[in-house]
Amino acid sequence: MSAPTVTSLATDKTFDQAMGWGSQTSGGRGKRGYEMQLTRRQQEKAAAAQKVENERAKAQQKENTKKVTELLRKADAGELDWM
Numbered sequence: 001m002s003a004p005t006v007t008s009l010a011t012d013k014t015f016d017q018a019m020g021w022g023s024q025t026s027g028g029r030g031k032r033g034y035e036m037q038l039t040r041r042q043q044e045k046a047a048a049a050q051k052v053e054n055e056r057a058k059a060q061q062k063e064n065t066k067k068v069t070e071l072l073r074k075a076d077a078g079e080l081d082w083m
Helices: 006-018 040-077
Strands: none
Touching: none
């Protein structure tokens, strides 16, 4: 069985509304039935990937700060030859 696609979800929703099954109280799937929810493992993978991305971004920010600080130090010390 394959995962539902955007098209199949939209088709299901349209057919359900046509049949009068548009809400949870009338026996339809309701709003939550159409939402794609991640499984626990997918959520853990996404959280781990986000953590790695945040660490990478912090390292990049530190590197950029070092470069700017060094450039400003050189400028203050007169070590840069602009001409």
